[in-house]
Amino acid sequence: MKTMKKILLAVILLAALAAGASSIVITNENEYSLVRQFGKVDHVVDQAGVSFKIPFVQSVDKLPKETLLYDLPSSDVITSDKKTMICDSYILWHITDPLKFAQTLNSSITNAENRLDTIVYNSTKNVISSNTQDDVISGRDGELSAAIVENIGDTLDQYGIELLSFETKQLDLPSDNKAAVYERMISERDNIAATYTAEGSSEAQIIRNTTDREVSVMLSEAEKNAEILIAEGEAEYMRILSEAYSDVSKQDFYSFVRSLDALKVSMEGGNKTVILSPDSPIAQIFYGSATP
Template structure:
């Protein structure tokens, strides 16, 4: 092989090496930060092929997508000094790769800063709330999560870490094992007290309703009896009026009619009656 050919081959190899060292690819969902002597000079985030100065510039890769960090459970005291085991998760992303590399440098470094900031904020927020308000059905947990998210996000913006905090959520609030039974017993006692109060209030309301119903029934019966007596009196008055009018029109017929009514009453049970033969009562019976 000639000397010239060797030189050409060496030159081609050098060109290939230099060319390969000057190209880099940016993929979807990642940042490529170009470093010059260890300092970030530019960031490429759109997918494609890019150039850099070989041997002088290097490339560092960082994730562009959202990431989730789940903290380890930690014990925190509430406002009323009740211990709680709390764990939470944080949704975050790298917003400014250059600041990120200057401050925390790596994803694991960013996670460590997030863990510290979230723990301190959660501990401070829960120390302002009583235990019962945290675990009750009408909890302000949603507001607490929003407040924690805002405080942590503001802290990272202030410190210029290049990190965006999207959401911080408390996943679980639990009692230490040694405290569970006493708290459960107290909760049971509280619920039994509430149930007894509800039963007492129900009994009192039942007595009120029954008393009102009895009073209404008594009033209705009294009114009905008064109305009945009034109607009977009116009927008797009307009957007497009719009798008087009938008697006035034909006294003899009325006397005869009354006598017949007395016969019906007298003979109702088929009694044995001794009457003088010449009495008017007997003559009527005999049709005389």
């Protein structure tokens, strides 16, 4: 009889310990604890620590509280100029309202990712379809992501989800038309370069023509000024000669100097003998100098 009492006491003690253990709820920093009663969420524990629930009646589900990453499947999108592109991207998201999340998505991360896939893809398709291929490529860094997030807006609030970021890993052309598009882009760039070259050549020719005209004007002015100076010099020279010939004493001196110059020229070189007649102007110099 005593043995039966001990066994019964042990069973009761074990049941009490089991009930006590099952009533404890431990919530970590990176998770939410959803306490369910008969399958329905009774309350949510969103603070880290220890809490309690009714044993054997209530159960606990866990949901992640940290930021989650979802790698979206690559998908085809069409730009406004009817060019197909392949978008490979990922998103960062987290649960903001675990109760809504549990009620609308059955506390399933997979269900949430499927819903995110559809909503983000539709937003991406709408944004890219309103831009040309060149605009999409040039706006890849930042602008495209911001436009997609803005287009989604508060759509995800109904699921207790917030989209933190949309990032593009790759936004490329399909392999079957990539070469053709690249050739078209190269041709367009070549045309732009040819236009710039032609405009530069035209501008250079205008500058050369203007410079040549200015140089011609400057040379013409310089030649004109030179002719004026030469004419003025010749006029001054003739004036000096005229003054020299107008005075008898100057005439004699001028004749004397010119005769000496002529004699000097005739005596250049070695072994030269000059024979002068008495009536030679040069001889007259010596005869004149010999006269007392």
